[in-house]
Amino acid sequence: MDNFVFDNYTKIIFGKKTEETVGEEIKKYGSKILLHYGGGSIKKSGLYDKIIFSLNSAGVEYIELGGVQPNPRLSLVKKGVDICKRENVEAILAVGGGSVIDSAKAIGLGALYDGDPWDFHARKAIPERMLPVGTVLTIPAAGSESSDGSVITNEDGWIKRGLHSGCMYPTFSIINPELMYTLPKTQIANGCSDIFAHLAERYFTNTKGVEFTDRMIEAAMKTVINNAKAMVDGSKDYDTWAQVVWAGTIAHNNLLNTGRVGDWGSHNIEHELSAHYDIAHGAGLAIVFPAWMKYVLKHDVSRFVQFATRVFNVENDVFNPTKTAMNGIEAYERFLQSLGLPKTLSEVNIGDEKFELMAKQAVEIGGGKQGNFVELKENDILEILRMAK
Amino acid sequence: MDNFVFDNYTKIIFGKKTEETVGEEIKKYGSKILLHYGGGSIKKSGLYDKIIFSLNSAGVEYIELGGVQPNPRLSLVKKGVDICKRENVEAILAVGGGSVIDSAKAIGLGALYDGDPWDFHARKAIPERMLPVGTVLTIPAAGSESSDGSVITNEDGWIKRGLHSGCMYPTFSIINPELMYTLPKTQIANGCSDIFAHLAERYFTNTKGVEFTDRMIEAAMKTVINNAKAMVDGSKDYDTWAQVVWAGTIAHNNLLNTGRVGDWGSHNIEHELSAHYDIAHGAGLAIVFPAWMKYVLKHDVSRFVQFATRVFNVENDVFNPTKTAMNGIEAYERFLQSLGLPKTLSEVNIGDEKFELMAKQAVEIGGGKQGNFVELKENDILEILRMAK
Numbered sequence A, B: 001m002d003n004f005v006f007d008n009y010t011k012i013i014f015g016k017k018t019e020e021t022v023g024e025e026i027k028k029y030g031s032k033i034l035l036h037y038g039g040g041s042i043k044k045s046g047l048y049d050k051i052i053f054s055l056n057s058a059g060v061e062y063i064e065l066g067g068v069q070p071n072p073r074l075s076l077v078k079k080g081v082d083i084c085k086r087e088n089v090e091a092i093l094a095v096g097g098g099s100v101i102d103s104a105k106a107i108g109l110g111a112l113y114d115g116d117p118w119d120f121h122a123r124k125a126i127p128e129r130m131l132p133v134g135t136v137l138t139i140p141a142a143g144s145e146s147s148d149g150s151v152i153t154n155e156d157g158w159i160k161r162g163l164h165s166g167c168m169y170p171t172f173s174i175i176n177p178e179l180m181y182t183l184p185k186t187q188i189a190n191g192c193s194d195i196f197a198h199l200a201e202r203y204f205t206n207t208k209g210v211e212f213t214d215r216m217i218e219a220a221m222k223t224v225i226n227n228a229k230a231m232v233d234g235s236k237d238y239d240t241w242a243q244v245v246w247a248g249t250i251a252h253n254n255l256l257n258t259g260r261v262g263d264w265g266s267h268n269i270e271h272e273l274s275a276h277y278d279i280a281h282g283a284g285l286a287i288v289f290p291a292w293m294k295y296v297l298k299h300d301v302s303r304f305v306q307f308a309t310r311v312f313n314v315e316n317d318v319f320n321p322t323k324t325a326m327n328g329i330e331a332y333e334r335f336l337q338s339l340g341l342p343k344t345l346s347e348v349n350i351g352d353e354k355f356e357l358m359a360k361q362a363v364e365i366g367g368g369k370q371g372n373f374v375e376l377k378e379n380d381i382l383e384i385l386r387m388a389k
Helices: A018-027 A041-045 A047-057 A074-087 A098-111 A185-203 A211-232 A238-251 A265-276 A281-311 A321-338 A355-365 A378-387 B018-027 B041-045 B047-057 B074-087 B098-110 B185-203 B211-232 B238-251 B265-276 B281-311 B321-338 B355-365 B378-387
Strands: A004-006 A011-014 A032-037 A061-065 A091-096 A133-137 A149-154 A159-164 A172-175 B004-006 B011-014 B032-037 B061-065 B091-096 B133-137 B149-154 B159-164 B172-175
Touching: A011 A018, A011 A238, A018 A047, A018 A091, A018 A133, A018 A172, A032 A047, A032 A074, A032 A098, A041 A047, A047 A091, A061 A074, A074 A098, A074 A149, A091 A098, A098 A133, A098 A149, A172 A238, A185 A211, A185 A238, A185 A265, A185 A281, A211 A238, A211 A281, A211 A321, A211 B211, A211 B238, A238 B211, A265 A281, A265 A355, A265 A378, A281 A321, A281 A378, A355 A378, B011 B018, B011 B238, B018 B047, B018 B091, B018 B133, B018 B172, B032 B047, B032 B074, B032 B098, B041 B047, B047 B091, B061 B074, B074 B098, B074 B149, B091 B098, B098 B133, B098 B149, B172 B238, B185 B211, B185 B238, B185 B265, B185 B281, B211 B238, B211 B281, B211 B321, B265 B281, B265 B355, B265 B378, B281 B321, B281 B378, B355 B378
Parallel strands: A011 A172, A032 A061, A032 A091, A091 A133, A133 A172, B011 B172, B032 B061, B032 B091, B091 B133, B133 B172
Antiparallel strands: A004 B011, A011 B004, A149 A159, B149 B159
């Protein structure tokens, strides 16, 4: 096990009706805030009214900035930074999913910085402080509600960049699974695929002596496997949702990678798919991750046997570990398909015309390679894309 | 699943040689500190010298207060409070196990309070702020290094009282498993028993819909089971130790009871044993907990079947759930015995002469009862003690 520092200070307020406490909670950090949200679904659902009522009751003054898009954009971040500086905003409240929260974090950094807000994501400046960011989560999976990360897209060149810093954990996050029941079926499936992928990226490691985090990751994986189908099928059972939503937060809050190095190759390959095609991140991961697994299987068959037997209860054929491992990967594929997720690129009408380009760009971002469990070069990524065809 | 707030802000610095960073770390919270420790084992081991070197290198001024005893005492807490007030101490560094850390927390509360430091533990005052407490952990199990609790004994009447508050998490904790290799064999066994008991207290709940935390607790239990024997047998393998030590911290940091109500009956029965006899907490739990399990088994056989099959890999006799459950409890007993822990009170020379008294006092502290999974009255506790005879 590697040395580690775990320093996640996000206060989690989890459960039914917890959104009603948002005014009192954010008031601890400021009496004038930026209220940040997306495309208006929170107005349709009635959540917006509840938030406004709570803010007013607590005497919190708010300035609204809606319109965050999936793959949140720098132009809106800049608008938010301008508002924060001009109006002396003291805290930011992000109401939405990962995109809104990521955007709020970028605004929070920019508000306390004199230069261009893009400097941080462009690695020209190191984040040291951020306005307090509180969140009310409406979409599970991204994990940004208790992570130290933010991904922003610069429309000038359409450059998408992730950033992590110890100062970028939200101050608090309010998580009420009830707010998520009405999400579209495909979005629920994509979310479950993304949560599982966050766990799998951490699971496939070369670090030895990590039994405890292995088992914790397996616990979260099994929880997702056991509950995801019911959610996609329209369940409004609180406990079913609460298991997966809480597991989704823990999956990405850095606890499950304490003392170990994750892989992240599949995520980076998928980012190329999302960049070049109109495919949701979770759907892309459902296609890429099993292909990646088959490609890297030989690197550490034992770890895949552990994955197969412990996570998917595959019977261990001790005379044929590779077969056991493959059975595990196929069980993972069946799980994804049971949620209605695609298995191949052709199913989502993605041809091979950009395979070379995507493989090239994926390794460019990673300095000539991607992945830690197995280091992938351009050719390896090309091969994985072909296997996913 | 119940609503919950999870707000654990302790920064964990985990790994080899991490104690060397203590000066730089504590300096963030103050340049004049109270250095708090126990009976001097840290001087024998050389840890004391390393800490002093690190504090000096960072330019941190320290005032020493050693002498913390197991079941840390109010008189020393008062001494510490006086020093902090008189010398304008800005932070406290606790070097030791749970007793030293608990004592440091009580001092940290008292230092910012005008009244009697006992007021908090006596429920006459509500803790609202504490001097920053940093820790260097030398004994695993108590969990105080990342918990919100402190147990102090008032020598005036020998009253032992626990206290919990959101302001009582340590600011940081440095955890290097290497510092623990030289602990006596019995202390390691007791520690493993205590960690397992912290997990089991959380596991046995009436709260429905808690699959995720169930599985996380099981992950930690299996980790302890798989590594404890080697530790007791003298292993100096870092990874073996690191699994259990990290699991021990997580076992008691409130994550694994998010959204559920634990039992804590066995802990409270054991506290009576420790109060009346010279028996270590972990050894007492090894005797009490299996007896408690057998006594309450019928309350929820299914939960005990889950414990047996998932934690101890007992084969599930679906035609006889009670037998399956009992096999699980017996597997737990065999695990404890494999560590050299006692199975019965008679093994540790405790007779039945104080059974009535202990049962009476145990429920007195709990307002006429103890336990949440099953509410125990005086008679129930008496019966459990008899079963442990």
